[in-house]
Amino acid sequence: MDKQTDESEHSGEMQYPFIAQVLGLKSSVKVLPIMVGSVGSEKERVLASKLLSLFDDPSTFFVVSSDFCHWGERFDFNPHDKSKGKIHEYIKWLDSIGMDKIKLQEPGAFAEYLREYKNTICGRHPIGVLMNLLDLSETSFEVNFTKYEQSSKVVKKNDSSVSYAAGVVTMVE
Numbered sequence: 001m002d003k004q005t006d007e008s009e010h011s012g013e014m015q016y017p018f019i020a021q022v023l024g025l026k027s028s029v030k031v032l033p034i035m036v037g038s039v040g041s042e043k044e045r046v047l048a049s050k051l052l053s054l055f056d057d058p059s060t061f062f063v064v065s066s067d068f069c070h071w072g073e074r075f076d077f078n079p080h081d082k083s084k085g086k087i088h089e090y091i092k093w094l095d096s097i098g099m100d101k102i103k104l105q106e107p108g109a110f111a112e113y114l115r116e117y118k119n120t121i122c123g124r125h126p127i128g129v130l131m132n133l134l135d136l137s138e139t140s141f142e143v144n145f146t147k148y149e150q151s152s153k154v155v156k157k158n159d160s161s162v163s164y165a166a167g168v169v170t171m172v173e
Contacts, residue, residue: 009035011065019063036126041111044125048132055133058171064130066123068095072160077120080157087154088161094119095148095163102167103143107131130169140172 012033019025036047054060069091071077084090094117101113110131114124121127134141147166154161 011035015063015065019061023061036123036129039125041107041128044107044128045132045136048129048136051129052133052136056137056139062130062133062169064123064126066121066127068098068119068121068163068165070120070122070160070162071154073158074160075120077118078157079118087156087159088150088152091150091154091161091163092148095165099145099148099165099167102127102131103145105131105134105141105143107135134169141169142172143167143169 012031016031020029034047034051036044039047048055055062069077071087071091079094080087080090081093082090084093097117098110098113098119098121101110104110107128110124110127113119114121134143145165145167147164149164151162151164152159
């Protein structure tokens, strides 16, 4: 990536201290940051196949980072189905469908969800790579979401919000 893109990217800087704290790391670890841009589903699968041996290695820890829905005029995304409740409840409903598709561990199901609902999930492609890793692996995994939040509870059309979901993928023995 060029220098400007690198300077604008902040996900690593946000993740490294959190990972160290959660894992109780007192010494350094090797980190291989991989930034996945706007790639198609075919390239998501190719990247997954190249990472599969690392993914299946229990000594390797993967972090896939993405926020979820970016809702509001400034994001050019503001649908609302009033039958789902207030706007923030609609956003939660929309994100919940995406999380349910991720739990299925089927790349096609998550991709179809994105086509149907147009949810503004920035990390759709890293998530797509993860879906392909789960699909290609001989190992069985379980996907659970442990936390969900929104930056604000949108109630008016001129409000905005970004959603965050924490998911955990664990090996099933």
